[in-house]
Amino acid sequence: MTETPRYTPIAAALPASVPFVGPETTERATGQPFRARLGANESLFGPSPKAIAAMQAAAQDVWMYGDPEVHELRHALAAHHGVSADHVVVGEGIDGLLGYLVRLTVGPGDAVVTSDGAYPTFNFHVTGFGGALHKVPYRGDFEDPEALLELAHRVRPKLIYLANPDNPMGSHHPGATIAALLDRIPDGSLLVLDEAYVELAPEGTAAPIMADDPRVIRMRTFSKGYGMAGLRVGYALAAPGLAAAFNKVRNHFxxxxxxxxxxxxxLADQDWLAHVRERVDASRAAIARIAKENGLTPLPSATNFVTIDCGRDGAFARAVLNQLVARGIFVRMPFVAPHDRCIRISCGDEAALAALAGVLPQALAAARS
Amino acid sequence: MTETPRYTPIAAALPASVPFVGPETTERATGQPFRARLGANESLFGPSPKAIAAMQAAAQDVWMYGDPEVHELRHALAAHHGVSADHVVVGEGIDGLLGYLVRLTVGPGDAVVTSDGAYPTFNFHVTGFGGALHKVPYRGDFEDPEALLELAHRVRPKLIYLANPDNPMGSHHPGATIAALLDRIPDGSLLVLDEAYVELAPEGTAAPIMADDPRVIRMRTFSKGYGMAGLRVGYALAAPGLAAAFNKVRNHFxxxxxxxxxxxxxLADQDWLAHVRERVDASRAAIARIAKENGLTPLPSATNFVTIDCGRDGAFARAVLNQLVARGIFVRMPFVAPHDRCIRISCGDEAALAALAGVLPQALAAARS
Incomplete structure (x- = not known):
């Protein structure tokens, strides 16, 4: 008898892996809620109160499907970015949009280029559609555009992934550097520019790209600066042909x-975003101070997290992380050497950072012993 | 120069079609909001007030990602259905879950069996992954299990889709009839049993199926009886192996x-669901009365809509529909002959049905002239 269902060859070969374990899983395992939730680069400063009020009002109307054309939001985003609504695709977070993009472009064996240690959910999608990942190392704590280009010219990938600012290292390149890459990417390759953290980065980090440029798609989100990770709204900016192609595969409702x-x-409350930027700025400085007070080295950050060099190897950083988690502080760390010498701490409010500062000395002592 | 991006052969060949046009699109085209929204089988009776309160409270916490394991909801659903949490997959509506299921099982050229005129979004997914749709006609106004089985034995499909109750006709089979099919489906075929409307159907419509049966996956939703179409939560009940396979491809957050x-x-407010069932029951009777008063034939319904036979051909039913839409009443109709002799009207509250009753005579007169 045949085993049912009969999976596709790709699905049958996929591991049942999960890109990220949620903090709730750890809480259930330990039986203790986290005292500070600083691991997933969520915004502890929250969304705009006006956004909360809008969601609460919309909860009354939830018996109705959302507009499948996402007309109002797409037009508002278009006005915000100075493009047309035909350049904007709204989807279920950047994660959802990356899935659709990979599905549209990557088939079995198709080459895709990324950096070793960059966003695992992108890799999850590429592997999930049978694509072949080709990786370059970071250059120090930076994604390396030159190495990405060099590899791309060798393997002629469908997609080249680059996050700017970067996660998990928090580093960034000037937007002009990214825009200048476009003339040098291989014919037929699409640059996937993940700008999830760009609202929190220094002026000039967003790449100045012509709206109709067919060589690039930019990913943005309401999960980070706008503080609504649990709402699941991301968007892509792309040439109209590519933007329209999402209609072939997306979950329209x-x-x-x-x-x-x-x-x-x-989106309408840019004052709140400016307020969040100020708080993130202060929080980055506070995390850096806490790190230095404990003999650790904070890396510069253009994001809402600070990556901290623990000064030894991956095993030590993992011990520090485990000791923090055991003390009720949810943090994460880079997956890949040599970045796994670091832990990654999201910007928090005063209470969360006080909790961190209170236990970090003990966590370090325990990790060292 | 190569056109960028390079789409997969499947994506390149897909039409940019959309399964359903939203009512907002029509409203933008006419410049008039609908007076009664009776086309998408949304629940005008709304969700439980307790669910609204829970969403409003959660809006404060939306800076946090949702639990990627959906632990609490999966366990609550498991208790509700008398299965284990390992039998439950929660996803972005049945639409999202159907997409994942098709992706897991259907590759280029793989056969899939459904009924001609059944749920178009399922077909959208099958076509979108390169599958080959094989269709049987309805038998009268019912999906025809015997015909589905007969065709399945000929083409040995990966999936056999059957909705019970049916949309768009509103008909149903006893759950025992559906359960009895399982022993006769071809080796290696999976029955996709879409029970989106089952909470609104007569007692005994839900198929009595053993939780571990690997030959079937059941789809349920919070969009219909629970009245939260705009929230996007559906779930599947399946044997643990199949349920776990969704982790290979789903958008975990x-x-x-x-x-x-x-x-x-x-889910916790089953009293509200009972209240909705009563209101749906009364509304079905009211729609049937309105139809008869206008010389039309309402079909029996096990759902939150009533399909009305307009007594002529598809062109006439479409004229009636267009005349209703022009008068501010959003309704839809079956896509395929001979069912396109009908229009489909969702259960509404008193105000919505009064609006319908007020304009139906004029709409019919206009369609006839």
Missing amino acids: GVGRVAQAGALAA | GVGRVAQAGALAA
Whole structure:
């Protein structure tokens, strides 16, 4: 008898892996809620109060499907970016949009280029559609555009992934550097420019790219600066042909009514975003101070997290992380050497950082012993 | 120069079609909001007030990702259905879950069996992954299990789709009839049993299926009876091996914090669901009365809509539909002959049905002239 269902060859070969373990899983295992949730680069400063009010109002209307064309939000985003609504695709977070993009472009054996240690969920999608990942190392703590280009010219990938600012290292390149790459990428390769953290980066980090440029797609999100990770709204900016292609595969009703209302109100409240930028700035400085007070080395950050060099190898950093987790502080760390010498701490409010500062000395002592 | 991006052969060949046009698109085209929204089988009776309160509270917490394991909701659903949490997959509506299921099982050229005129979004996914749709006609106004089985034995499909109750006709089979099919489906075929409307159907419509049966996956939703179409939460009940396979491809953070909180509260309020069932029952009777008063034939319904036979051909039913839409009543109709002799009207509250009753005579007169 045949085993049912009969999976596709790709699905049958896939591991049941998960890109990220949620903090709730750890909480259930330990039986203790975290005292500070500083591991997933969520915004402890929250979304705009106006966005909260808009979501609460929309909860009354949730019996209705969301507009499948996401008309209002797409037009508002277009006005915000000085493009047309035909350049904007809204989806279920950047994760969802990356999945659709990979599905549109990557088939079995197709080459894709990324950096070793960059966003694992992108890799999850590429592997999930049978693509072949080709990786370059970072250059120090930076993604290395030159190495990405060099490898791309060798393997002629469908997609080249680059996050700017970078996660998990928090580093960034000037937007002009990224834009200048476009003339040098191989014919037929698409640059996937993940700008999830760009609202929190220094002026000039967003790449100045012509809206109709067919060689690049930019990914943005309401999860980070706008503080709505649990709402699941991301968007892509791309040439109209590519933007329209998402209609071939996307879940047309996938961005619901509460999600659209919340994102629209958040976008309209740029004062709140400016306020968040200030708080992130202060929090980065506070995390750096806490790190230095404990003999650790904070890396410069253009994001809402600070990556901290623990000064030894991956085993030591993992011990520090485990000791922090055991003391109720949720943090994460880079997966790949040599970056796994670091731990990654999201910007927090005063209470969360006080909790961190309170236990870090003991965590370090325990990790060293 | 190569056109960028280079799409997969499947993606390049796909039409940019959309399974359903949203009512907002029509409203933008006409410049008029609908007076009654009776086309998408949304629940005008709304979700449980407790679910609204839970979503409003969760809006405060939306800076946090939702639990990627959807632990609480999966366990609550398991208790509700008398299965284990390992039998439950929660996803972005049935639409999202159907997409994952098709991706897991259907590759280029793989056969899939469904009924001609059944759920178009399922077909959208099958076509989108390169599958080959094989269709049987309905038998009268019913999906025809015997015909589905007969065709399945000829083409040995990966999937056999059957909705019970059916959309768009509103008909149903006893659950025991569906369960009895399982012993006769071809070796290696999976029955996709879409029970989106089952909470609104007569007692005994839900198929009595053993939780570990590997030959079937059942789809359920919070969009219909629970009244939260705009929240995007559906779930599947399947044998643990198949349920776990979704982890290979799903958007792990795709069901957000507000969505999980709303669904959990809705599930807990079965009194509200009973209240909705009563209102749906009364509304079905009211729609049937309105239809008869206008010389039309309402079909029996096990759902939250009534399909009305307009007594002539598809062109006439479409004229009736267009005349209703022009008068501010959003309704839809079956896509395929001979069912396109009908229009489909969702259960509404008194105001919506009064609006319908007020304009139907004029709409019919206009369609006839």
